[in-house]
Amino acid sequence: MKKSVFLGVVAATTMVAGAASAQATLEAVKARGELICGSNTGLTGFGAPDASGNWTGFDVDLCRALAAAIFGDATKVRFVPTTGETRFTALQSGEVDVLIRNSTWTYSRDTELALDFVAVNYYDGQGFMVKSDLGVSSAKELDGATVCIQTGTTTELNLADFFKQNNISYQPVTVADDSEAQRQYLAGACDAYTTDASGLAASRATMPDAANHIILPEIISKEPLGPVVRHGDNNWGDIVRWTYYALLIAEEKGITKANVEEVATSTADEEVKRLLGLSGDMGVKIGLDNAAFKNAIAAVGNYGEVFAANIGEGTAINLARGLNALWTQGGLQYAPPLR
Amino acid sequence: MDKHFARTEMLPPLAPPVTERGVVKWLRENLFSGPFNTILTLVALVVIYKLVSAALPWWLNSVWTAESLSQCREIVAATAGEGASGACWAMIRERWHQFIFGFYPPDLWWRPVLAFGLLIAALGPVLYSGQKRSLTILLGIVAAYLVVTLSLTGAPTGAFVAAAVVVVALFAAVQVAPGRMLLFTAIYPALCFWLLWGGSIWTPVVAMLGFVVMGVVYMALVGRFGPTASAIAGVVAAVLWWLFLDIPITQALADMIGGGLRSVESDEFGGFLLAITIGVTAISFSLPIGILLALGRQSDMLIVKTLCVGFIEFIRGVPLITLLFTASLLLQYFLPPGTNFDIILRVIILVTLFAAAYLAEVIRGGLAALPRGQYEAADALGLDYWRAQRLIILPQALKISIPAIVSTFIGLFKDTTLVAFVGLMDPLKGVTQIVRADINWKGIYWEPYIFVGAIFFVICFGMSRYSMYLERKLKTDHR
Numbered sequence: 001m002k003k004s005v006f007l008g009v010v011a012a013t014t015m016v017a018g019a020a021s022a023q024a025t026l027e028a029v030k031a032r033g034e035l036i037c038g039s040n041t042g043l044t045g046f047g048a049p050d051a052s053g054n055w056t057g058f059d060v061d062l063c064r065a066l067a068a069a070i071f072g073d074a075t076k077v078r079f080v081p082t083t084g085e086t087r088f089t090a091l092q093s094g095e096v097d098v099l100i101r102n103s104t105w106t107y108s109r110d111t112e113l114a115l116d117f118v119a120v121n122y123y124d125g126q127g128f129m130v131k132s133d134l135g136v137s138s139a140k141e142l143d144g145a146t147v148c149i150q151t152g153t154t155t156e157l158n159l160a161d162f163f164k165q166n167n168i169s170y171q172p173v174t175v176a177d178d179s180e181a182q183r184q185y186l187a188g189a190c191d192a193y194t195t196d197a198s199g200l201a202a203s204r205a206t207m208p209d210a211a212n213h214i215i216l217p218e219i220i221s222k223e224p225l226g227p228v229v230r231h232g233d234n235n236w237g238d239i240v241r242w243t244y245y246a247l248l249i250a251e252e253k254g255i256t257k258a259n260v261e262e263v264a265t266s267t268a269d270e271e272v273k274r275l276l277g278l279s280g281d282m283g284v285k286i287g288l289d290n291a292a293f294k295n296a297i298a299a300v301g302n303y304g305e306v307f308a309a310n311i312g313e314g315t316a317i318n319l320a321r322g323l324n325a326l327w328t329q330g331g332l333q334y335a336p337p338l339r
Numbered sequence: 340m341d342k343h344f345a346r347t348e349m350l351p352p353l354a355p356p357v358t359e360r361g362v363v364k365w366l367r368e369n370l371f372s373g374p375f376n377t378i379l380t381l382v383a384l385v386v387i388y389k390l391v392s393a394a395l396p397w398w399l400n401s402v403w404t405a406e407s408l409s410q411c412r413e414i415v416a417a418t419a420g421e422g423a424s425g426a427c428w429a430m431i432r433e434r435w436h437q438f439i440f441g442f443y444p445p446d447l448w449w450r451p452v453l454a455f456g457l458l459i460a461a462l463g464p465v466l467y468s469g470q471k472r473s474l475t476i477l478l479g480i481v482a483a484y485l486v487v488t489l490s491l492t493g494a495p496t497g498a499f500v501a502a503a504v505v506v507v508a509l510f511a512a513v514q515v516a517p518g519r520m521l522l523f524t525a526i527y528p529a530l531c532f533w534l535l536w537g538g539s540i541w542t543p544v545v546a547m548l549g550f551v552v553m554g555v556v557y558m559a560l561v562g563r564f565g566p567t568a569s570a571i572a573g574v575v576a577a578v579l580w581w582l583f584l585d586i587p588i589t590q591a592l593a594d595m596i597g598g599g600l601r602s603v604e605s606d607e608f609g610g611f612l613l614a615i616t617i618g619v620t621a622i623s624f625s626l627p628i629g630i631l632l633a634l635g636r637q638s639d640m641l642i643v644k645t646l647c648v649g650f651i652e653f654i655r656g657v658p659l660i661t662l663l664f665t666a667s668l669l670l671q672y673f674l675p676p677g678t679n680f681d682i683i684l685r686v687i688i689l690v691t692l693f694a695a696a697y698l699a700e701v702i703r704g705g706l707a708a709l710p711r712g713q714y715e716a717a718d719a720l721g722l723d724y725w726r727a728q729r730l731i732i733l734p735q736a737l738k739i740s741i742p743a744i745v746s747t748f749i750g751l752f753k754d755t756t757l758v759a760f761v762g763l764m765d766p767l768k769g770v771t772q773i774v775r776a777d778i779n780w781k782g783i784y785w786e787p788y789i790f791v792g793a794i795f796f797v798i799c800f801g802m803s804r805y806s807m808y809l810e811r812k813l814k815t816d817h818r
Contacts, residue, residue: 086760090762206782
């Protein structure tokens with residue numbers, strides 16, 4: 001009896017706190033004068049502070065775009081590093097306004113954790129890396145192989161599923177984190193290393209003998225990564241979602257960081273006019289300036305530019321666009337019409 | 340005719356046989372004293388040889404100047420040949436400041452550096468109470484340290500002057516009245532807080548006034564109501580001060596007079612700055628709390644005893660990680676939305692409570708080791724409870740517990756690395772992960788661990804050496 005009363009109080013407190021903080025994330029952010037963005041404790045290419053403490057990365061740029069859309073100033077954002085364990089609670093308790101931290105959109109996270117994944121800014125999937133002298137060209141030939149795998153991740157479950165479905169066996173070598181995995185793999189403790197394909201590419205890029213390692217063609221899972229907000233504040237979700245879509249539309253329309261001002265003065269395209277705040281009062285409809293999306297694009301560039309600057313071909317990580325190409329180029333990145 | 344032969348001088352002694360002297364003797368006695376030990380020696384030699392031959396080239400091929408790990412590898416390959424391995428200390432050279440200061444703004448590094456120097460000075464009277472010579476040497480070291488580090492970090496002239504004034508004043512105090520140095524120790528926590536976090540100078544000053552209020556109330560009432568009641572009244576008065584008067588008075592003073600340093604946010608703290616801040620604060624606050632808990636556990640008063648036992652057993656029954664998660668996640672749910680209760684403060688409070696529970700048990704061991712006669716003797720002298728504890732019981736009990744207390748402190752200091760799990764940037768995991776996330780240093784493995792481990796070793800070894808010194812100094816028996 002007492003326990004249930006206590007739990008009831010906890011639940012009520014949580015809901016009151018949740019509801020109060022959900023009502024007006026935008027107002028709270030504006031009153032605070034800065035956006036608090038939940039980020040990674042350090043993931044190559046996606047989000048990490050550099051030697052002088054400036055955060056850079058693919059996810060980080062989306063945070064900056066959001067800050068630019070809200071304040072017209074991409075520097076008004078504070079990054080709070082969250083670990084895999086603390087990230088969702090930090091968001092639920094209101095410690096961060098939005099979580100942009102390579103988190104996979106899954107059913108239980110969307111429903112049970114009462115979170116909203118508002119978009120997918122990176123389509124990832126789990127892959128395998130092996131040494132080329134192993135003579136394997138497909139993951140299905142990995143029968144009996146030892147596989148390095150990080151514990152406590154969804155990748156562990158995906159791995160078990162994949163091998164079971166293909167009726168082959170494997171020997172897991174569990175490791176704590178990416179650097180440990182890389183060391184074990186290079187030392188020959190395992191034949192294959194499996195994690196998200198983007199992570200494999202980053203690891204491979206920094207190996208002393210990158211040419212001797214190949215990433216197998218099979219992608220065995222869907223890992224849609226995207227920004228997350230709390231349930232219950234739909235306007236705030238809209239702001240995050242459409243700031244992201246604005247970057248996509250900008251790429252589709254060929255608007256870049258460099259030419260955004262010029263396009264704004266010369267364009268005849270009605271959707272571009274709405275995007276850049278010249279007609280339609282689009283920004284005001286979600287509680288921002290009409291120039292919000294223009295500011296976001298001017299701050300970080302369009303989606304393609306963000307991709308190319310942080311993780312794309314030409315950077316050390318050298319990821320191909322693949323699934324993350326625009327829908328017009330055979331990818332999955334597709335923004336609904338802005339009207 | 341008696342001719343006596345008397346030896347006037349002794350023959351020079353012969354050297355002992357070759358097996359009984361010098362290196363050979365030492366080797367025979369220590370390494371090859373029997374078949375079993377001979378085998379052990381040979382096995383150990385093989386193991387040492389393997390370890391050294393594996394690790395030595397790595398150390399000898401160290402690279403100190405490079406832009407990235409791949410450049411390090413190229414340099415090693417160029418100087419030591421293909422396939423050679425070498426340490427890449429260039430990473431430390433480029434990122435050392437994050438291991439030490441986290442993201443603390445570089446132009447303000449002089450503040451933690453100054454706070455650390457003054458910390459040593461403030462610890463002086465506690466560590467070497469009343470010893471003029473040791474204290475003078477210690478202050479000399481602090482002065483030299485401050486001159487070097489403050490000029491290296493480009494501190495403003497004001498900081499130099501202030502530091503010089505403090506050190507000279509302490510120096511004078513040591514020569515005249517070493518006991519007075521404790522005053523500086525008492526105000527140091529506020530000073531340190533202000534140096535590290537910045538902000539208005541009135542925040543720590545007004546907060547410290549709460550203790551003055553506590554003291555004044557206690558003094559005013561102790562004659563009439565006895566120590567326990569007046570201590571409670573003092574605490575209540577101080578809490579009221581902090582709850583209701585502190586903020587408005589601080590605000591008013593800051594508006595009227597102003598004065599302060601640029602404030603630094605908690606999320607800019609990291610590396611050893613964070614570890615030492617948490618460690619030192621928790622160590623200094625857990626000892627008095629631990630003593631009170633130990634005394635409370637031995638108390639005859641049922642409620643006090645039950646509360647103390649409950650607290651100690653609860654905290655000791657829960658892993659530190661759980662408490663840290665509570666600090667970082669659960670508290671946020673219970674506090675009203677919008678309150679921003681500083682994460683470092685939350686962590687410090689829970690780490691302090693954790694260490695206090697362990698210390699309480701350590702000190703209880705010391706109390707239990709005292710012969711009953713000591714308690715009875717104190718009673719026979721007519722001392723009241725607190726006097727008896729202060730003058731007779733605790734000095735002996737604490738002396739017995741020194742090794743265990745210092746062990747707890749060392750453990751506590753190393754446990755500060757666990758804050759990485761709540762997203763704070765501890766030197767071992769937090770900063771290392773950030774460095775590894777840089778594409779230039781991704782794949783680096785041993786170097787950050789060795790660097791951080793070496794610094795931890797120096798600090799912990801220092802603590803353990805000090806505890807041995809203290810034991811020798813306080814040794815009054817003739818065992």
